Amino acid sequence: MSDLRKSLVLHGGVLVLLFGLQFVLPAYHHGVVARVMVMASYAIGYNVLFGYTGLLSLGHAMFFAAGMYGMGLTVGVLGTAPALAFGVVAGALLAAVVGALALRTAGVAFMIVTLMFAQAGYLTILYFGTYTRGDEGFVIPQAQRVLGAVDLSDPANRYFAALALFALCLMVSLRLVHTSFGRVLIAIRENEERARMLGYNVFARKWAAVVISGTLSAAAGAFYGLLFGYAGASFAGVQYSIFPLLWVLLGGAGTVLGPLVGTLFMFYLIDLSSGVTSAYMLIAGVALVLLTLFAQQGLMGEVRARVWRWLP
């Protein structure tokens, strides 16, 4: 089997498995996996920038929140489908502006600039508390969560919508690594100056990566609001910028399946620990330190290094 075929079989198999799971999972885990798929889509968006382009953003929550609030604040006026589209476009535009500014810096400065922009975004949501209800957030009424004739508040429909979003993001990511554009992103990650001196417009490609990454993150945010019927400022906070970094590091940066594996693993780790302690962010903290110390490549990165060399 060619490497490409192996990869298609593997990723197709994962999607089929996720599709089949909905019929066997008990109600609680059914809900968790739906949530994981939406968050894994967010992580896939993050991975485009961090894993493939080598740019570490500490502010992706602003894109997630742009999608969530872009959808949530307009859904009452525009209707469900246009509001969803509005959220995604809002995230894409934000990413275009932030990318154009932040990419003038590199390394640590890029991390801090993205962190600051996201913090300004979070504070802006608090400042306009009249509309956003600040930290408390707002509920999206069930009547507005109907896409076409499909009621997304119904668990089965919700699972299916989450799977559709995840499958789309996974395919975008898988396609990306096989295009020459995606390969140039990897080249930029590996050696930016060499890529420039091969004649590639490095800035334009990094900017495009920020926009793609921000758009996928915004789509995840908009879907999250719609599927779970809630938008709140905490989704724009620092924690939600750290989460995708953690999930991607854990699952394996620069691997197509890494974001799903990392998100799933972390969700269940926190879920299991919640019986022991309410301080679940402790688990996240310990995981971050241990990952930086001992497992830079993450789970799927280790799999690629040891078993499946062809893993994209």
Place this chain on the structure above:
Amino acid sequence: MDFGPYLFLATLEGAVGAAVLALTAVGLSLVFGVMRVVNVAHGEFFMLGAVLAWWVATTVGGHPALGFGVALLVAPVLVAGIAAAVDMTVLKRIEYDPERTIVATIGLLYILQQVTLMTYGPDARPVEPPFNARLALPWVEWAEGGLRMYWPWGLSTTSYKLAVIGAAVVVLLGVWALMARTRIGLLMRATQLDREMALAFGIPVERIYALVFGLGAGLAALGAVLVVPIQQAHYLMGADPLLLSFIVVIIGGLGSLPGTVLAAVLIGLSDGIISVFFSPTLAKILATLLVALVLVFRPRGLFGAQAV
């Protein structure tokens, strides 16, 4: 109160904030300057200083001044020790790689914060100030062709607040003397200029790093001990000092100590003044945007000369 006395009061409150901020930010700046790493857990070392101060003061008991005095010595030293241990067990092992250090210190941030939540709990607790005499302040106004001094109602401060400003000045002078006048300061500056060269000259760079990381955290903790009689100790109190220190260090020029102090005074004062007249949220939005744009368009900071 009239506008004049009101502004004077706001400036005084701002000066207290600026003093504490200067200590915290100089700690962050020192670590960045010498080690070239950003410590995202810096705010948690601040928080730890405050919580430990509460713990020490309650354990010691007796006169408030006794408990506070012991806390002033013990808490920063304990925090510095913890930080030095983190440096040796974590940062050294990842070879001070700038990006990995940020990720690791984010992890550390959550560990310190959540362990504090699990042990100290979610409550905010005060430490009694060692002395707290109320000082009414005079103001002058034009009245019938001449200057007249009077004591506006509400225009006052406390002896403790003035002492905080004094203590910060003394400590900052101490840091300056340490860096400029001692052998250990010389070694730090040598390490800052050229790590490889310092290693070649037999300077124990690893020990210098542990020392600097501890010193940086200790300064944050000291700032927190000073502020905890005014502002209570709480496990989430590290976020604001971290954000403000970031702002100060970036505006002041990364790693430049005089620039950092100058920026701390400026930002501490304006933060105090602005938040009296405007929404603090709006002030913070503008401040964070300012920092981002300074980094984008003037990466050397507004006062500093060192590049990122």
Place this chain on the structure above:
Amino acid sequence: MAAVSLLETRGLSKHFAGLRAVEGVDFTLPEGEVRALIGPNGAGKTTFVGMLCGRIAPSSGTVAFEGRDISHLPAHRRIGLGMAYTFQITSIFARLPVLENVALAARRRLKGAAVTRASLAALERVGLADRADQIAGDLSYGHQRLLEIAMGLVQAPRLLILDEPTQGLADSEIADFKALVRGLVVETTVLLIEHNMNVVMETADRITVLNFGEVLAEGTPAEIRANGAVQAAYLGTG
């Protein structure tokens, strides 16, 4: 001047904080030539080449490529016009396979199956075809230098700039390299920055000597060898 030269600089200068690294260099490189650029350490060779390909902004002066002023084009646009540059300090994608390194250089002008074909051909020319699937970082130092040259060749450049390509190569590899460069003459123009006089004398059509940032002499290898000022400059620096 009759024909338009491939590369031309007029009054090209670079000052670093008062230090004149390159001063008023007028340099003309006709199409189809192998030109060597030599000079003692610190003569400004690397700075000069950096200004040619856009890595360093000149303080004053102009650079023209095929008669077109490119002084204000960013590096990637200049490469796009048909310059290729190999780094003095080996700069490859160390964690990617050898073939992908070359393919990245090829994809800017080719698509689909042609990429792999051209990449393998370039690897063949430098003698690395049998190592196409290895990780580039695992190659020996000499082979990494050859990989860089393959990455330059596959771009089918109008002008190939080689910055100290033989540094760190073994004698046998240097012999192969000389043959490779001579074989390029029909298809491209070469600007060679080189320390190894043996390589310079045997491969270059003409030689330009830089000293203290200025052109000291220019001529055929025989003329340069006989030039008293050049001898003095080299002897003066040991």
